[in-house]
Amino acid sequence: MTPxxxxxxxxxxxxxIAALSKSYGRTRALDEVSFAVRPGGVTALLGLNGAGxxxxxxxxxxxxxxxxxxxxxxxxxxxxxxxxxxxxxxxVFQQPVHDxxxxxxxxxxxYAALHGLRGAAGRAAIEGALARFGIADLAPKKVRELSGxxxxxxxxxxxxxxxxxxxxxxxxxxxLDARSRADLARDVFALASERNIAVLWATHLVHEIxxxxxxxVLHHGRVVFTGSxxxxxxxxxxxxxxxxxxxxxxxxxASDAAAT
Amino acid sequence: MTLWLTALAAIVGRELLRFRYQxxxxxxxxxxxxxxxxxxxxxxxxxxxxxxxxxxxxYVTYDVxxxxxxxxxxxxxxxxxxxxxxxxxxxxxxLRLLLTAPVPRWYVLFAKLAASTVLSVVQAYVFLxxxxxxxxxxxxxxxxxxxxxxxxxxxxxxxxxxxxxxYVRRMESFAGTMNFVIxxxxxxxxxxxxxxxxxxxxxxxxxxxxxxxxxTYAVELLRFAVYGQVNVLAFAITAAVGLLSFALAARGYxxxxxxxxxxxxxxx
Numbered sequence: 001m002t003p004x005x006x007x008x009x010x011x012x013x014x015x016x017i018a019a020l021s022k023s024y025g026r027t028r029a030l031d032e033v034s035f036a037v038r039p040g041g042v043t044a045l046l047g048l049n050g051a052g053x054x055x056x057x058x059x060x061x062x063x064x065x066x067x068x069x070x071x072x073x074x075x076x077x078x079x080x081x082x083x084x085x086x087x088x089x090x091x092v093f094q095q096p097v098h099d100x101x102x103x104x105x106x107x108x109x110x111y112a113a114l115h116g117l118r119g120a121a122g123r124a125a126i127e128g129a130l131a132r133f134g135i136a137d138l139a140p141k142k143v144r145e146l147s148g149x150x151x152x153x154x155x156x157x158x159x160x161x162x163x164x165x166x167x168x169x170x171x172x173x174x175x176l177d178a179r180s181r182a183d184l185a186r187d188v189f190a191l192a193s194e195r196n197i198a199v200l201w202a203t204h205l206v207h208e209i210x211x212x213x214x215x216x217v218l219h220h221g222r223v224v225f226t227g228s229x230x231x232x233x234x235x236x237x238x239x240x241x242x243x244x245x246x247x248x249x250x251x252x253x254a255s256d257a258a259a260t
Numbered sequence: 261m262t263l264w265l266t267a268l269a270a271i272v273g274r275e276l277l278r279f280r281y282q283x284x285x286x287x288x289x290x291x292x293x294x295x296x297x298x299x300x301x302x303x304x305x306x307x308x309x310x311x312x313x314x315x316x317x318x319y320v321t322y323d324v325x326x327x328x329x330x331x332x333x334x335x336x337x338x339x340x341x342x343x344x345x346x347x348x349x350x351x352x353x354x355l356r357l358l359l360t361a362p363v364p365r366w367y368v369l370f371a372k373l374a375a376s377t378v379l380s381v382v383q384a385y386v387f388l389x390x391x392x393x394x395x396x397x398x399x400x401x402x403x404x405x406x407x408x409x410x411x412x413x414x415x416x417x418x419x420x421x422x423x424x425x426x427y428v429r430r431m432e433s434f435a436g437t438m439n440f441v442i443x444x445x446x447x448x449x450x451x452x453x454x455x456x457x458x459x460x461x462x463x464x465x466x467x468x469x470x471x472x473x474x475x476t477y478a479v480e481l482l483r484f485a486v487y488g489q490v491n492v493l494a495f496a497i498t499a500a501v502g503l504l505s506f507a508l509a510a511r512g513y514x515x516x517x518x519x520x521x522x523x524x525x526x527x528x
Contacts, residue, residue, distance in 0.1 A: 061360045086364035087263075097353035099274065101281055106274075113270030114361040116263030210379040 012075060013038050014166045014198035015060070020069030022221075024056055029055040030068070033223040037198045039165070041213035042189055044229075045202040046245050052221040053202040054094055057170045060200075061091055074165065087115065090164030092155050092172045094202075098143040104130075105139040106152050108161055115162045122161075129157040132187065148175040156184065160191070167191075167199045173208060181208060204243040215241075219249045267363050268371045275345065275375035289337055289383045295392050301326050313454060315487040323396050328483035329451025332404075334387045335414040336445060336475060338380030343421030346372055347434045350425075352506035359513075366510040373418050373506065380414035383406075402486045412495065413478040416502030420474065423505045426512030449476040450483075451476050474501040480487035 013036035022030040030052045037043045047053045058064040060071060062082045071078040073085040098107055108129070112122045115213045130136040133153040143151060152175050157203055159167060169188070173181045185208050208214070215232050218224040225232055225248050227240050238244035279285065302324035312319060349355045358368045364465075388403060401403075420441075427436045446452075448469045458467050470476050474497065481494040 062357060065517065083362045083364060086360055091360055093353060093356060095353050097279070097357055099354055100277060101350070102274070106277065109271050110274050111357060112359065113266045113273070114363075116266045116362070118266050118269075170342060246273070246390070 003021065010197075011039055014018040014074060016070075016072040017056075017060075018070045018072070020056070020058060020059065020066050020071065022064065022066050028221050030059075030066070031113075033218070033221070034069075035216045035222050035223055035226050037166070037200050038214070039198040040081075040193055042192050042199040042209060042211070044209035044212035045200055045213040045216050046204065046209070047202070047218035048072070048204055048249060050220075051218040053218060054170060056218070057091070057093070057168055057202065060168055061089065062086060066205050069108060069241060074093075076096065087162075089163040090159030090162060091169045092159050092167075092169045094170040094174065096151055096155060096175070098151060098154070098184045102141055103142050104129065104135070104146065107143055107154065108139075108158055109234065112161050117162060125161045125163065125193050131158045132160065133157045149177060149180050152176055153180070153184075155186075164197070165197050167197060169199065169201045171203050173203070181205075185209070185211070206240075206245050210241055217245060217248050224248055264363055264367065266366070267361055268277045268374060271358070271368070271371035272375040272378060273491040275372075275379060276344070278345070279379055285341065286383065286386070289391055290336060290342075290387050291397045292337070293333050293387055293479050295432055296333070297326060297330050297391060297396065298394055313456070315484045315489050315491075321397070321406070324398070325375065325454075326393055326452065327396055327398060328486055329446075329449070329479050330391075331384050331387060331410070331482050332449075332451055332475065332479040333415050333446060334384045335380045335410070335413070335478070338383050338414060339376060339419075339421040340424075340442060342376030342379065342418050343425045343432055344438070345376075346425045347429070350429070353395065365513055369422060369510055369513060370506070371419065373415060373422060376421070377411060377414045377416035379478030380418065384410050399488065400488055401488060406485045409481045409495075412502070413481055416474065416478060416505070419502045419505035419509065422509040423512070426509055445473060445475040448473050448519050449479055458489055466468070477501075487493070507526065 015037040017036070018034050020030050020033040021028070033052070035043075035057065045053055045056070050243065056066065059066050060073075060078075062078070062085075065079070074088060075121065078085050091189050099126065101108070103168070105126070108126045109122065112118065112126060115132060117125055127136065131138055133156065135150055135153050135157065138150060139147060143154070152172070156172060159169075167188070172188075173184055178256075186200065188199060189211050191197065201212065203209060210229065212229060215221060215227060215229050217232070225235070227235075232244045232248065233239075233241055236244040236247040301321075305322045344356070349358065358372075361368060371459075384406075387405065389408075391398070416511075424437060424441065425434070428434050437451060448466065450470060455467060455470055458470060477494040477497040480491050481498050483493040484494065
């Protein structure tokens with residue numbers, strides 16, 4: 001990372017991933033992945049389908065265990081104290097997760113209570129999150145009756161109910177239209193700096209994360225680039241970030257990784 | 261500690277909410293054993309003479325003998341239904357919300373079991389009221405003396421169902437497995453006939469299966485509890501099976517040791 005570039009932040013990283021590997025049978029989903037996610041900005045995790053983004057998220061949320069390597073969250077080894085880390089985490093999974101038979105409000109209440117939030121504090125947090133995404137009037141509706149876009153917003157609102165210090169977003173804009181995508185990106189970027197939280201945003205849609213502070217490119221389970229978006233463009237001599245991303249995943253580093 | 265209690269209340273509360281929306285579930289849970297109790301027992305009332313064995317002190321009619329077995333049936337179906345809800349949660353992805361809550365994984369599973377137990381016990385009481393309505397003879401205090409046995413038996417049956425969800429992952433296969441589990445569990449037990457009746461018929465192997473079937477002990481625990489008695493052996497076996505199943509299920513859901521981490525796309 002070049003000193004003097006924007007977003008130089010000496011704060012301790014919220015997440016430090018070191019030499020993380022995970023295989024499914026003979027398929028190596030993650031191969032010695034290392035990078036850090038700092039608070040106060042968005043770290044974009046770019047990768048094509050099958051790059052290993054979702055596997056990484058499953059390890060970061062404790063759903064899966066890595067074969068090798070370490071994850072430190074807020075300075076503490078995740079494996080040794082997962083619940084303490086999970087309490088400070090907000091997650092939006094790639095596949096939508098709702099209880100369709102309950103109302104939007106009941107879904108949020110359920111989630112808040114799972115995280116120990118109830119009573120007046122819980123209500124205030126839920127109202128705040130709903131208002132932020134402009135879906136407060138839809139709260140009494142069953143999730144089954146809501147559109148795909150609204151469901152997505154509800155999930156992001158849910159992740160914010162517990163005021164997390166780290167937000168993990170796995171392709172959060174899936175199912176949103178162009179305008180909602182833009183709104184989502186604007187909201188998340190604002191949140192990261194307002195609340196000084198760390199955001200890890202996995203996507204293959206480069207334009208969503210152009211304003212990201214850091215970029216990590218994952219390809220065939222390997223990190224092939226870490227740095228700022230400007231560095232990525234400069235390194236590949238591309239005109240746009242999108243071109244730069246494609247150059248990196250098609251370039252020699254990528255084909256090396258693909259050969260293993 | 262508040263976090264744990266709030267999370268428990270959230271998980272149990274959600275199951276109750278879902279149950280409220282599924283009236284057909286309650287109806288079928290009650291109609292099924294009521295049919296057995298009223299129709300089946302009418303047909304066999306005089307065929308199956310039941311002699312005086314503990315806890316019975318006098319000759320009892322067949323419907324009276326069946327009652328604890330049918331309460332067991334309500335709990336057995338309740339336990340399996342609840343594990344079905346866990347399979348549903350896994351397919352709908354909600355399991356991921358549960359497993360990423362800041363409480364230990366075994367506790368999430370325990371809360372699921374608690375929810376299942378509460379639901380089963382409620383259904384058992386509705387069925388008991390139904391039995392009273394059809395004038396089946398049981399002691400006035402039975403609803404009270406049954407309570408601990410109901411909790412123990414339904415916890416164990418739900419824990420067995422939970423253990424099943426570790427190995428049977430798909431919704432469709434689970435429905436099939438339920439038939440394979442529920443009916444043998446029910447028929448190879450003392451729910452419909454006492455063990456000595458089977459022994460008398462000479463079907464020794466069936467007698468052995470009945471003796472090794474945990475459901476038998478759940479039913480006997482309930483049978484004695486109806487009359488305010490504790491069958492210590494039945495309680496010990498029911499409790500042991502419940503705790504062991506829960507421990508094995510918790511291990512199965514542990515990403516370090518269990519099966520969950522092995523399948524790449526299953527959770528996605």
